Amino acid sequence: MLRWLQNVLRLGFKELASLSSDVVMMALIAYVFTFAVYTESTAMRTDVNNALVAVVDADQSALSARIKDALQPPFFQPPREIDRSEVDRLLDKGYFTFILEIPPKLEADLIANQGPSIQINVDATAVSQAAVGTAYIQQIIARETAAFLKAEGAGSVIPIEPVVRAMFNQNLEAMRFSASMGVINNITILSIILVGAAVMRERERGTIEHLLVMPVRSSEIAVAKIWANALVVLLAAAFSLRVVVNTALGIPIVGSVELFLVGAAVYLFAVTSLGIMLATIANSMPQFSLLSIPVFVLMFLLSGSFAPFESMPPLLQDIMYISPSTHFVRFAQAVLFRGAGLDVAWMDLSIMALLGAAFLATALSRFRIMLARQT
Structure with missing residues (x-):
């Protein structure tokens, strides 16, 4: 066993030396965990x-003025007043994403409890911003209307005042989510690319034959x-979290980075x-690249890093439970966003370890077959 560990250690150092001499790969690692994370966020x-x-x-009432004044940066640019006849033309040309139409006698009808309405015209070609922005404007109108009625002594018209508490991301900033998710997704990409390229590099350069004549086992080569x-x-991800996410982007990390x-x-x-x-399945680097693409796509889109895992069809959820990325995303979100400890995240940690053992057993079996074919 000691001999096995020594060989794994020495072969690993050889692998690090080979990687450090690969300028293109080192530049890719530096780019993915620095500039790419920053720009994506x-x-x-x-x-x-x-x-x-x-x-x-x-x-042109006090209430309409309150609503217009509440549309403020950084969410909205200062609103511009336009004529009703310009609405369709400006929306068709894409000059505005949102156009509010405040009707005549809005304030008077509201005080008289006549149920007036405000129309919001939305350019929904920008789907994400249109959906979220419409909700923002509705909240602004409701808030300013309630405040106006209370100031006018007519607060009883609105008997319920909802209070929303946003947990873990009080300002609802997408950047807090996308920055950490960028690091998590890049871990998946780089880990598969690096180890796959290491195997393919040995095969294409013919150096794997040198390993075969050495007194080392296939398991030692693969584990190294x-x-x-x-x-x-792992070191690149730690650097990215501390320097890029926490320092450069100014995003606080709630949970334990060590965990x-x-x-x-x-x-x-x-x-x-x-x-x-x-x-071990591919025969060349181009084949490995093409084989990796659908794996990346499935692990990204169906792991919960881009969309809520619970929103997927039940069948897909069941299938994706065998993917370690699903459990890692859930683990990372619990630790980094909600400050969860090991008592909460141990289940996903255990499942990742079990899946890793299964993948390793399969990989070693395939690796031995591949080496046998080289002899």
């Missing part, structure tokens, strides 16, 4: 930010590639084993 905004809004104010490449990704890294190490064990398995 700041440029790809799914919440309402600096939206264009116009108002047709046919009332797993721990060496997983260590690089997250423990979970990431277990996940890397599982996903690098999967990468070894995929590399």
Whole structure:
């Protein structure tokens, strides 16, 4: 056993030396965990930010003024008043995302309890911003209307005043979610690419024959590639969380980074084993790349990192439980966003370890077959 560990350690150092000499791969690692995370978080905004809004104010009352004044940055640009005849033309040309039509005698009808209505015209080609922005405007109108009626001594018209508490992300900023999810998704990409490229590089350069004549086992070769490449990704992820997410983007990390890294190490064990398995199926780097694409797509789209896992059809949910990415995303969200401890996250951690053991067993079996064919 001691001999096995020594060989795994030495082969791992060889793998690290080989990776450090690969300028393109090192540049890819640096880019993915720094610039890519930063731009994905700041440029790809799914919440309402600096939206264009116009108002047709046919009332010109104190209430309509309150509503217009409440449409403020950073969610909305200062509203521009337009004429009713311009609404269709401006929407057709895409000049505004939201146009509010305030009817005549809005304030008087509201005080008289006549049930007036405000029309919100929305350019829904920007689907995400349109849906979220419409909800924002509705909340603004309801809030300002309630405040106006209370000031006028007619607060009894609205008997219920809802109070919304946003937990874990009080300002409802999408960047808090997308930054950490970017790091999590990049862990999946890089771990599979690195370990798969390591195997394919050995095969294409012919250096795997050199390993075969050495007194080492196939398990030692595979495990060395797993721990060496997983260590690089783990260190890059830790750097990205602390420097890019926490410092550069100014996003607070609620939970324990140390616990997250423990979970990431277990996940890397599982996903690098999967990468070894995929590399044994392909015969060249282009084949490995094409084989990895559908794996990436499934692990990204169906793991809960882009959309709520519970919103998927039950059959897909059952299938994705065998993917370590599903459990890692749930683990990471619990730890990083909600500050959960090991008493809450241990189940997903255990499942990732079990899946990793299954992938490793399959990968080692396939790896032995691949090496046998090389002889």
